[in-house]
Amino acid sequence: MTTIASSPTIILIAGHWLGAWAWDDVLEHLKADHSRATAMTLPGLDADDPERAARTLDDQVAAVVGLFARLGVSGEQPAVIVAHSGANAPVSLVLDRHPELVQRVVWGDSGPMATGSAFAPDLPEEVDELPLPSFDVLGQQASLDGLSADVPDRFRARAIPEPGSVLRQPVELTNDARNGVPTTLVCCSIPSVQMLEMAREGRPMFAEVAKLQNVNVIDLATGHWPMWSRPRDLAELIQSEASRIG
Structure with a gap:
C-alpha cells in the first residue's frame, strides 16, 4: 500500500x-507548494x-553525500533525488553506496546505469572537457521537442x-x-x-x-529537457512522487 510521507528533502540534479540554474522554473512551482x-x-x-x-565522478558523489549531511538527510529522514539525463552516473553511485539515505529516486528521461559502463569510454585522454555541441548535433542525440524559442x-x-x-570514468557498482x-x-522522449x-x-x-524491485513508470510526453518544456507538470509529478512511500 502507498502511504504519504511528511515533506521530504528533494534534491534536483x-x-x-x-548546473542548479536549470531547475529554476521547476523550483518556482515546488516552492509554491512549500516543498523542501x-x-x-x-x-x-x-x-x-x-x-x-579535473573533477571526477567520485568528486560528484562526495558532493551529493556532503549535501545530504548539510540538509540533515539520514536513514531516519532520507531524501528524494531527482536525476536528469547524465546525472545518472553519480546518482547510480550514490544509490549503490548509500541506499539507506534515499527515500525515492526520480529519473527524468534517464535511468540507472549498469556497472562498468561509462558515458563516453572512448573519449581520448587528451580531451579535458566536452563543450555543449551544436543544436543540430544535440538534436540528433536527444529530443528538443517542447522547447520555446529562447531556450x-x-x-x-x-x-x-x-x-x-x-565522461570516461566507469560506474562500478557492488551493492544490490x-x-x-x-x-x-x-x-519523456521515449514512451x-x-x-x-x-x-x-x-x-x-x-x-x-x-532489476528494479519497486518502480513506478510515468509518461510525460515532451523532449529531453522537461524542466524547461513542462516545468509545472514536472514539479507536480515530483511533488506527488516525493510524497509516496513504497
Whole structure:
C-alpha cells in the first residue's frame, strides 16, 4: 500500500553541461507548494571552479553525500533525488553506496546505469572537457521537442563543458540494495511502453530497469529537457512522487 510521507528533502540534479540554474522554473512551482526542495551543481559544472575540468565522478558523489549531511538527510529522514539525463552516473553511485539515505529516486528521461559502463569510454585522454555541441548535433542525440524559442540561447550562454574525466570514468557498482530503492521513471522522449520493452530485451541502456524491485513508470510526453518544456507538470509529478512511500 502507498502511504504519504511528511515533506521530504528533494534534491534536483541536472545532466551534462547544466548546473542548479536549470531547475529554476521547476523550483518556482515546488516552492509554491512549500516543498523542501533544492537544486545542486555537480563538481565540474561550476564556472567559478578553476579546477573544474579535473573533477571526477567520485568528486560528484562526495558532493551529493556532503549535501545530504548539510540538509540533515539520514536513514531516519532520507531524501528524494531527482536525476536528469547524465546525472545518472553519480546518482547510480550514490544509490549503490548509500541506499539507506534515499527515500525515492526520480529519473527524468534517464535511468540507472549498469556497472562498468561509462558515458563516453572512448573519449581520448587528451580531451579535458566536452563543450555543449551544436543544436543540430544535440538534436540528433536527444529530443528538443517542447522547447520555446529562447531556450537554446539560454542553454548555450550558461552551459559549462562537461569534464572529460567524468565522461570516461566507469560506474562500478557492488551493492544490490540499490535496486530496492523506490524508483520513479519519468519517460519523456521515449514512451514508457517502448522503454520497458527495451528493458525486457536487455538493451544495454535500459537493462538495469529490469532489476528494479519497486518502480513506478510515468509518461510525460515532451523532449529531453522537461524542466524547461513542462516545468509545472514536472514539479507536480515530483511533488506527488516525493510524497509516496513504497
